[in-house]
Amino acid sequence: MGNKSLLLVSVTGFILGLVFTLQSRPTLLEFGAVSWMPSMISISIVREIGPVIIALICAGRIGSSIGAELGSMKVTEQIDAMEVSGTNPFRFLVVTRILAATCMLPILVIVGDFVALIGSALIENIKGDVSFTLYFNQVFEALEFTDLLPATIKTFFFGFAIGLVGCFKGYNSKKGTAGVGKASNSAVVFTSMLLFILDFIAVFITDIFYN
Amino acid sequence: MKSNPVIAINHLYKSFGKLEVLKDFNLKLFEGENLVLMGKSGSGKSVMIKCLVGLMEADKGDIKVLGKDISKLKQNELDELRTKIGFLFQGSALYDSMTVRQNLEFPLRRHSHNTEKKTEELVKEALANVGLPDTIDLMPAELSGGMQRRIALARALILKPKIIIYDEPTTGLDPITAKEIILLMMNIQKKYATSSLIITHDVDCARVISNRMILLLEGKDYAEGNFKDLATSKDPKIKAFFK
Numbered sequence A: 001m002g003n004k005s006l007l008l009v010s011v012t013g014f015i016l017g018l019v020f021t022l023q024s025r026p027t028l029l030e031f032g033a034v035s036w037m038p039s040m041i042s043i044s045i046v047r048e049i050g051p052v053i054i055a056l057i058c059a060g061r062i063g064s065s066i067g068a069e070l071g072s073m074k075v076t077e078q079i080d081a082m083e084v085s086g087t088n089p090f091r092f093l094v095v096t097r098i099l100a101a102t103c104m105l106p107i108l109v110i111v112g113d114f115v116a117l118i119g120s121a122l123i124e125n126i127k128g129d130v131s132f133t134l135y136f137n138q139v140f141e142a143l144e145f146t147d148l149l150p151a152t153i154k155t156f157f158f159g160f161a162i163g164l165v166g167c168f169k170g171y172n173s174k175k176g177t178a179g180v181g182k183a184s185n186s187a188v189v190f191t192s193m194l195l196f197i198l199d200f201i202a203v204f205i206t207d208i209f210y211n
Numbered sequence B: 001m002k003s004n005p006v007i008a009i010n011h012l013y014k015s016f017g018k019l020e021v022l023k024d025f026n027l028k029l030f031e032g033e034n035l036v037l038m039g040k041s042g043s044g045k046s047v048m049i050k051c052l053v054g055l056m057e058a059d060k061g062d063i064k065v066l067g068k069d070i071s072k073l074k075q076n077e078l079d080e081l082r083t084k085i086g087f088l089f090q091g092s093a094l095y096d097s098m099t100v101r102q103n104l105e106f107p108l109r110r111h112s113h114n115t116e117k118k119t120e121e122l123v124k125e126a127l128a129n130v131g132l133p134d135t136i137d138l139m140p141a142e143l144s145g146g147m148q149r150r151i152a153l154a155r156a157l158i159l160k161p162k163i164i165i166y167d168e169p170t171t172g173l174d175p176i177t178a179k180e181i182i183l184l185m186m187n188i189q190k191k192y193a194t195s196s197l198i199i200t201h202d203v204d205c206a207r208v209i210s211n212r213m214i215l216l217l218e219g220k221d222y223a224e225g226n227f228k229d230l231a232t233s234k235d236p237k238i239k240a241f242f243k
């Protein structure tokens, strides 16, 4: 599930960077502040938009597939079969998936953020004659450790939430094929909501720490 | 017939919310016999055997397997006891992300500290027992329903259990494949001298394989006897099973 997610995250990240930059340009131009573009884009993407959008995409992709996979294993009694053959299905299936999601999401977010910045730099390069080197110099000047750290920490929690909800919904799915669909669907819906709540909490805590 | 039962269920109760599935159900399985349990769809047969292996908790009543009260066992003791019970699930329940080989190795890896070579041997023996030696590297999805059932049977048998529980071994199969599965079950019974609890609503299967039968009706062990006694009973409720 890693490779496909990586591609998905890269494509969406790239488009996000393109669109975001194109949309912001006219406004910044009006205020004569186009030179602020790299710092503005990088801070908003790294702090907020990157983690949330990419986590949402992963909730759709990873959360739903975990929900469907465990759901169908539950419905076809594969989980019961594991248990009667003396394997703790919880440890074997759930713990591994939650761990994988928790570790993978931060990586995907970092990749997505980076690709989004490349997209943004491309627009600036075409429309504003800003070289890639200059763009990224400004990006690194703008970004501080206090931007990166909380943003990365919260992505671990996002990953954990995606894994946990997917497993929970799948593991407790109701009998029948309809149960599997429902499990995977409600995994996505519930995770998406949870992500926003977690994000709010993360921003809230960060705010207390740094102000 | 024989002295001590390998499974003894006494006064078992189980309900889901308002739905009372089992109400005072009793059953004894003696060593070396083939006991067939018949009951209508939804009468609680699968629920009963899930209580029996500790996958579900009974509301009331006691269940002894090989002399041990399963509700009093610790997790590791329960796992240990489960190695002595083979379980064929109603829908085969093969792990569909694993090959046939990995499916069969799964119970082995957890329970016994076999060498690679010994594991390989056991897997091959189990596959030979069910007549499918060439499927070893296939995925379950590549097998027909009848073949999946046989692989599931091989997996249930791989630890050479003392007791085998079959949950509707022939349901969903054509009559010829069903007959093959029944023959297979009888061969295995002969070869390893297991005690079997067979759940079915297939009258032909019951006739061929049973030494003794129990009918599950209204949550109780409604009637007990050999196939002939029950099949010729005058009770209309019992007659309904043999139509």
Ligand SMILES: Nc1ncnc2c1ncn2[C@@H]1O[C@H](COP(=O)(O)OP(=O)(O)OP(=O)(O)O)[C@@H](O)[C@H]1O
Binding pocket: B016, B019, B021, B039, B040, B041, B042, B043, B044, B045, B046, B047, B048, B090
């Ligand atoms: N986990 C559960 N939660 C709620 N109700 C359940 C659960 N498992 C089983 N039931 C209910 O218990 C009843 C008995 O189900 P069970 O699966 O034991 O039937 P069965 O005798 O095995 O039928 P079949 O021959 O169709 O397999 C059914 O009405 C079912 O809806």
Ligand SMILES: [Mg+2]
Binding pocket: B045, B046, B047, B090, B167
């Ligand atoms: Mg059943």
